[in-house]
Amino acid sequence: MAKDGDTGLPPGLETAWGLRERPGKGPRPGLSVSRIVDTAVGLANAEGLPAVSMGRIASALGVSTMSLYRYVSSKEELLVLMQDAAYGLPPEGPAPEEGWRAALAHWARAMREVLYGNLWMLRVPITAPPTTPRALAWMERGLVCLRGTGLDEGEKIETILLVSGFVRSEATMTADLVSAARASGRTVEETMAAYTRLLARLADPERFPAVNEVLRAGVMTEEGAPDEEFAFGLARLLDGIEVLVAARSARGR
Known part of the structure; x- marks a missing residue:
């Protein structure tokens, strides 16, 4: 039988929909779910998803890693909240x-x-x-x-x-x-230009005439x-x- 207040939803959805109460025992002043999520999104945008860890977020916020778990129960919950925040x-x-x-x-x-x-x-x-x-x-x-x-x-x-x-x-x-x-x-533009040059070297005109027509048109680097x-x-x-x-x-x- 479900306990009172048990929604049966994963923690991430409970938090996203405002259905999960945060423990009132000793929360750190100034720390909140939104600050944690915003910091995680900032890390992901700056360095990619692998850079996002509870330890990195805690360091960026100047708190202990364990203090984050009073607000976000797991990395899985954090990812749900990050996506919801990023969508807007x-x-x-x-x-x-x-x-x-x-x-x-x-x-x-x-x-x-x-x-x-x-x-x-x-x-x-x-x-x-x-x-x-x-x-x-x-x-x-x-x-x-x-x-x-x-x-x-x-x-x-x-x-x-x-x-x-x-x-x-x-x-x-x-x-x-x-x-x-x-x-x-390199930049994306430089990477594409290098690819186009490589393709021009590899694509023999007799074997790949259609590819060469595309290369001559210059559309791949426009x-x-x-x-x-x-x-x-x-x-x-x-x-x-x-x-x-x-x-x-x-x-x-």
């Missing part, structure tokens, strides 16, 4: 009269901005569907974008999963490039390429969704 709340979308496509594109770009600003989030394994307050707020906003499309509820969920999966995949590629660049001491590639991919996704929306609209006539 989704921004308001375009006016309804601009349509579902503009709204969903705005939602996707806002999500990409969050991930680009917190690339460490892509290194946290996905172990469950969205359940924290801010993650659910993003889910809610994505579903709201699709109101009036004629899609059924299952299709709406599949649509936002498709779009968010594209955003996450594109951001993961960026995170991998950033990681490789850090390891080599400034702003990631943003243009993202816009291109997102537009193609939305084109496909638009076909489905049109079909559902025709069916409903």
